[in-house]
Amino acid sequence: MKATLAILNELEAHGIFRRYAIGGAMGALFYAEPVVTYDLDVFVVLPVSRGGLLTLTPIYDALRQRGYEPKDEQVIIEGIPVQFLPAYNPLLEEALEYAHTMQVEEVSTRVLQIEHLICISVHTGRLKDRERVRLLMEEGHPNNTFLAEICARHHLTLSTMRGEFS
Amino acid sequence: MNTLPPGMETAIAAKQKHRRELAALSYEEKLRILLRLQRISDAIRQTRGEPARAWPLDDKTLLPMSPVPPRISD
Numbered sequence: 442m443k444a445t446l447a448i449l450n451e452l453e454a455h456g457i458f459r460r461y462a463i464g465g466a467m468g469a470l471f472y473a474e475p476v477v478t479y480d481l482d483v484f485v486v487l488p489v490s491r492g493g494l495l496t497l498t499p500i501y502d503a504l505r506q507r508g509y510e511p512k513d514e515q516v517i518i519e520g521i522p523v524q525f526l527p528a529y530n531p532l533l534e535e536a537l538e539y540a541h542t543m544q545v546e547e548v549s550t551r552v553l554q555i556e557h558l559i560c561i562s563v564h565t566g567r568l569k570d571r572e573r574v575r576l577l578m579e580e581g582h583p584n585n586t587f588l589a590e591i592c593a594r595h596h597l598t599l600s601t602m603r604g605e606f607s
Numbered sequence: 608m609n610t611l612p613p614g615m616e617t618a619i620a621a622k623q624k625h626r627r628e629l630a631a632l633s634y635e636e637k638l639r640i641l642l643r644l645q646r647i648s649d650a651i652r653q654t655r656g657e658p659a660r661a662w663p664l665d666d667k668t669l670l671p672m673s674p675v676p677p678r679i680s681d
Contacts, residue, residue: 442638442669474629475640477648479660520663520671545634546669580630 443546444519448507449483450549457503458485462540462551464526464558469573471543472555472581476573480515481523484553486537495527532557532564532595555581556588563597574599639666 453461462468465482487495501511504518515522528534536557543552553561559577562570577583592599611619629640645661653659663672 442664444670470637470641471634472630474626475637475644477644478641479645479662522662543634580627 443548445521446548446550460486464553473576484526555583560591
């Protein structure tokens with residue numbers, strides 16, 4: 442995986458995106474038990490385009506130049522399918538700002554904090570997101586005060602067996 | 608009232624303990640487990656005629672197993 446992360450770090454260093462952080466199931470892997478997944482979700486803060494639109498085209502172009510061809514909204518980078526997800530709402534923007542720097546095989550990377558992973562899953566709301574919330578709450582030991590603050594700030598309600606965060 | 612059969616509470620507690628231990632592993636160890644899970648999943652998927660999806664990473668190095676196409680520099 443460090444080869445994939447090295448490419449992400451290179452893209453950020455070249456300004457292809459301003460900041461990235463791992464989310465989704467691979468982000469949850471930092472905090473909870475392994476669960477089968479096949480994608481690496483990478484949240485990105487994109488440079489502002491002329492028309493003010495969010496587009497991943499510059500990322501895909503930069504990856505093509507490096508020999509990685511996008512296919513179906515994914516790019517296989519050093520063996521791992523990567524899906525780039527722009528920070529398109531205040532919750533994601535905040536999550537990226539607060540993301541932790543971690544070391545994976547001696548390569549630095551950034552991962553969303555567990556509290557933001559939980560809130561993003563609550564916001565997305567699919568069945569598998571609800572399962573991820575359960576897993577992270579049970580195994581990841583989130584800071585409940587911080588979690589409640591994020592929920593309140595972004596108008597989210599998190600119902601758990603231990604009560605509601607909103 | 609829901610009551611568990613004898614021994615079930617012990618079994619459930621043991622499973623929870625094991626899951627907490629898994630959660631506490633290093634990221635690299637979890638990645639290796641993930642690769643094994645992907646391969647197990649592939650073995651089942653392929654019995655249904657579905658394609659393999661496991662990442663082609665070496666268990667030890669966590670680097671791609673197949674040769675990487677030559678990179679084109681900037």
